[in-house]
Structures are given as C-alpha cells and as structure tokens.
Amino acid sequence: MEKITQFTSTTIVLAIDDVDTDQIVPARFLTATTREGIGKSLFADWRYDSKGNELSDFPLNDPNASKRKILVAGRNFGCGSSREHAPWALHDFGIRAVISSEIADIFRNNSLKNGLLPIVVDSDTHQWLLDNPGVEIIVDVEAKMIQLPDSKKITFPIEPFARHCIINGIDQTGFLQQNIDSITAFETNRSWQP
Amino acid sequence: MSGKSLFDKVWDDHVVVPETQDTPAVFYIDLHIIHEVTTPVAFNLLRENKLTVRRPDLVLATMDHSTPTVKISDLDAGLDAVSDPEPAAQIRAMVKNCKDFGIKLHGFESDQRGIVHVIGPEIGATQPGKTIVCGDSHSSTHGAFGAMGFGIGTTEVFHVLSTQCLLQRKPKSMAVNISGELQPGVSAKDIILALIGKIGVDGGTGHVIEYRGETIRQLTMEERMTICNMTIEAGARAGMIAPDNITFEFLKDRQQSPHGDEWDSAVKRWSSLCSDPDAIFDKEIDLDVSNLEPQVTFGTNPGMVVPITQHVPSDIDDASFRKAINYMQLDADQPMIGTKVDVVFVGSCTNSRISDLRTVANILEGKSVASDLRMLIVPGSQAIKDKAESEGLDKIFLEAGAEWREAGCSMCLGMNSDKLGKGQLCVSTSNRNFEGRQGPGGRTVLASPQTAAASAIAGVIADPRSYI
C-alpha cells in the first residue's frame, strides 16, 4: 500500500447526488477476475458514447482530469452495490480522495482499504467546492483536514485505525493476523457453535 | 442502564476483541456466503499471502450473478455456447478456487444452487443470532431471521476467508415501527419501497435498522426477507427482525437447521433475541401502512417512488431529479399507470421465492402476456424451480407467454446474457433502478410481483388491484 500523508491537487467536480456504484463501474465490467486496468471502466456509461469515444462534456474527460487526485461529488456518493471495483477504478484513474457531504457506508469501508480517502465535509464547504471546479486543495491526512485556496482549514472525520494504516502505508490484514490467538480462544469458548 | 436492542445482543455476542479509541473491534462471522463475482481477487490475495481458508465449514459457496439462465450441458463447450468468455472464465475460476481451498461449491450440478440470499435461508444456514456476510450488499436479507447480515467488499472477503473475522466499528441503531393492515393487492415490497421513499436512499446510512410492530409480526418469512433485502437501498448497514414462531416454523427440519435436542436449545436461545422493552435506539421512525397503495419507482434510485395511482412528481426541481426523469424518458406530472412497458422481470433476491411465483401465477392464470412484451420469470433457486414445477406454475407461465428460466440473478443486473436493450422499459421485481442496472440504456421501474404481473398482461404499468 502506498503511504499517503499529505498531497495537493486541483479538483474534478461531479455535481450529481446519489451516484451509485453501478455508475462508477457498470456490472458488465465485473466479470474480470483481476483488478488490472479497471480504471478504463470508470463511469463507462457516462464517460463514453456507444462507440467508445469520450464525451467531452463529462468532467473526467477534461484534458487535465487525469492529473487531478480529488473528486468532489454530490451527496451520498457510492451508494448501492458493495463492489470494491468502484474504489479500485477510481484509484486506478488516479483519484486519491472523494469529497462529499455524505458518503455511503460500504463504499467508504472499501475505499479506506485501497488508499482512497472518503472525505465528508459540511454542506456549505461542499456547496462551495461544487460551485468552484478546479480549485487547488491540500489534503492532510495526518492533521485530518483539507485546506481551501483561501487557507481556510476544514477538518474531516476519519476512523483512527484506517488513518493509521493509510499514513503508514500498511494494510489492515496484519492487525487481524496478530489477533489469531484471540480468535481461536473465542471459537473454543463461545456458548454455541455456528 | 437501558436495555439492549436485538442488534446490541447479536453484536455483543460476536466481539472477539473490543474496539478501542485507536482500533476497531475484531468481529466474528458465523456464515460467509460467497459467489463468483466478488471473490477471485480475494482468493488471489490468499495465494499471494500463503494463507488458507480458516473455516471452510462456515463458507456457503454458489454461483449466481454471471451464470446463464438457460440449461448448460457442461462447464466446457456447453457453457461457452451460452455465455460470453469473461463470465464463463469467472465461473470456471470459482470452481477452481473452491476446489483449491477445500470449499464445497453449490455449482451447476447441485439442486441447491441459487441466488446467495435465497439459498442461505432455504437450506437453513441462515439462523437467528448469526452474523452473516457476503460480498454483496443485499446480505441484509438474512436479517429477517434475527441474524445480522451485511455486505462487504472483496478485501473483507479475504479477511473473512483468512481469519473468519472483520474489523468493525459498531454502527448506530434505528427502529422502524410499522403498523396497520395491508389492503389486498398491496405487498411487503410496497412497504419497503414506501419506507425508502419516506426516509430517502441515505436515510439509514451508518445505522442498523430493526423493523418492529404489529404489521411485521404478521408477515411471512418470505415477506420479511423482501423488506430486509431492500434495507441497503435506504443506505443502512443491516435490517433485522426479531425471530418468533413464524421464524422457527420456517427453519424447522431444514437441512442445516439444528435437529433433535439441539433444536430445542436453539429455539430457547433464539427466543431471547428481541429488543428489551427499555432498549434505546439512536433514531425511530413510524410507518402506518393501512392506506398504502402499490408503489412504483419513476426515477433512477429506489427512493424516487410514488403510489401507483399518482403522477411523476411536478414539485421537485433539482438537477438529480431532472437527470433521472430525463433518463427514464418520463415527464413531470405524467401518470404512472398507462406507461408503455417493454419487458417484465420477475426474479432477484427480493422477489423470486415460491410465494412470489404463486402470486404471479394467480394473476397470470388463464390470461396472456401483452403481445409485444417480453416477460421473464426466473426462480431464485433450483429448489424453488423444482417446487414451482411440481405445482404446475411453469405451465401457467408458459401458457401465458412468459419465459421460465433457470435460477440466478438474471436481469437484476446486466452481467449475464439477460439484459435490457437500450431504451427498453422494464417493470421489475428486483431492487435497483439505477441507470443501466439491467443493461446499458435500460429503464427500470421497481414494483411488486403483483404489479409486475398485472403490467405484463396490460402491456402498460397497471394497478394490480384490478387483477386480483
């Protein structure tokens, strides 16, 4: 896992509420058995026409988008299916943070395991970011805050253990493995067996 | 100190290592259901990390999402003849992964194969008080039994395969109190659609819902499953219903249910799984369903829903609403009844159980599907298929002009060969009306099996109350 402590990037804005994971990666791309190259299927039905040509008015097709690491999205981003292909595809495209006023639970969990930061901000900040595409933002994971162009700092909540893993570039599996003895004891001592 | 909720009790019973400020809880999983789509990367992670499956006995494996819904003669040429190469490769990878890691697979040869959330309860693997996960968000279905079921991603599938545990923070809780008696022609599907319409597709985010109240107590297990199934469409982590005699009756004598003395002690333990009278919930919602009408969606998420006799709303004017009705090719203030339908799909983990099929057969019997309309009826499992055929339901469907197919997710999601064509409008008993969910450019109207059957006959969206 790559370490992320702090980065600066301009934003891509997708001002649509309730973007579901079927839009982020449509089902027909879930047939792959690996995650290589999945960034190509990101928002496939919104990004390309039926012949596979990029639609110029879609924000991710902006010539500068591939260099941008922050996606500002409408409320309740990532709802729907549990497919981890959604954060995989965003990450593969180059996105490292999604900012919204609300982010769906399963998508948030999946993102934190894949070096993609789900950042929830208050609705005023959110609206300002939606209204001002392309502004430069500093994301500071250690300080749990983003910094806007006017130097205003906005803190965001992040689960402490996930933050620890992200800033140190470690995955969460190790922690589970360290607890194997407790798991064995739990299995032996519980009052009923599944 | 206040009492415990059903969710608190199940949660507490599975904490291996409690959460601290710095670390989440190590949380034990009793049943892990897996399918071909969200597992290949997880199995590869096991290989890369030289790990094994800790409890193959607690894994229930099947294939449902990318499987064809026509009969195949074998996994080689037979599969290739009806499937695209990528889904076929995924199906073969599942067979290999299960074999390599010592997991019993309910594959094509099994008479227990079916949709993940249908076969768990059917074979009695879903039981009160269990924690149940699957790399599929509709794992909330299992909560109908007083289990805690929730969807996980592929990394978490890897965690459960290797350690039988997940890292979890305890979610908040929400009580949904449902009262009133349903009118004829109105179903559990209409209850859950109305609830999502009321609280929104993010109304449950961060919460585990417990459905309570007199109405819930009267519902069958199949109806309770329909409600819990769509809990995720309100954004909630899980939906639960306290078990009662209806639950125990359903589970008795199922293959994996406890038997003999073990049954008695299990029922005793299960009977304690209810919220204490003084349990406190973070949120409470009341819903009276006495005057509820059949519900249909008009937009591109399950919260965009209206009673069937009403029109597409004309009082909402935001970008998301406009985008949705534009995609659906509907106009504000257009009546829902009478909208032209191209396809009707009866199936999915929401409404593909035997009672759903009986309901549809009752309406279709002696009638025919509208001439230019395609109707697919897809049982949730092989066992349901066999049961329906033993009751002669297949004949009613075929005589009415519907297609009767092999078990699977089918047209619930556009992953296998059952897909909507661009622009086609489908009245569907499934759970998601997202853009392109049933095939690129396809338009989905979510509804109950009753409404689906009535609309199939009429060729337009039709009120089932005129057909019963």
Ligand code: SF4
């Ligand atoms: S039927 Fe649909 S919602 Fe249910 S498991 Fe299959 S794809 Fe998912």
